[in-house]
Amino acid sequence: MPRSVILLATGLFLGVGLGFVLGAGTSPQETPETMPSAAADIAHDHAAHDHGQGGHGQGGSHDHKTLTEVGDMAPVLTLSIHPDGPQSRNLHIGVTDFTFDPEGVNGPHMPGHGHAHVYVNGVKMPRAYSPWVQLLALPKGTHEIRVTLNANDHSQLARNGQPIEATIPVVID
Secondary structure, three states: OHHHHHHHHHHHHHHHHHHHHHHHHOOOOOOOOOOOOOHHHHHOOHHHOOOOOOOEOOOEOOOOOOEEEOOOOOOEEEEEEEEOOOOOEEEEEEEEOOEEOHHHOOOOOOOOEEEEEEEEOOEEOOOEOOOEEEEOOOOOEEEEEEEEEEOOOOOEEEEOOEEOEEEEEEEEO
């Protein structure tokens, strides 16, 4: 009898401990919108659902198709590609009159502040909150890299109705 009680107590202790460890690792508040990792953007497919009235985050609307006019102080955007292994490249996003503002994301538009959206062959990659982005394991062939400058509210910056964006080809041999 004492042996079975010891085994039962050990099983309960291990089961509760394992349940606590597993439960602590998966917080119900952690969603693709609140995950701090770059993988959150890959998991969050905007075409798959409607954001409805409330939008995302604290800033309300989260519409990538809306244009925000920048006026006379339009940022200038240039792209360059730098080798980083056989199939990976580093993308440099050169900007003038623009400040990458990761702390302001999902907030209201602030002139001259925001982030970039990076697309590889039309597929949105994680957002860029700085001028350098690593493009990993690109398959062999020619790829089109497109970058848009976006306000903190995710609207695309534009001048005279034209989105501020640039494209550059990348060839992987």
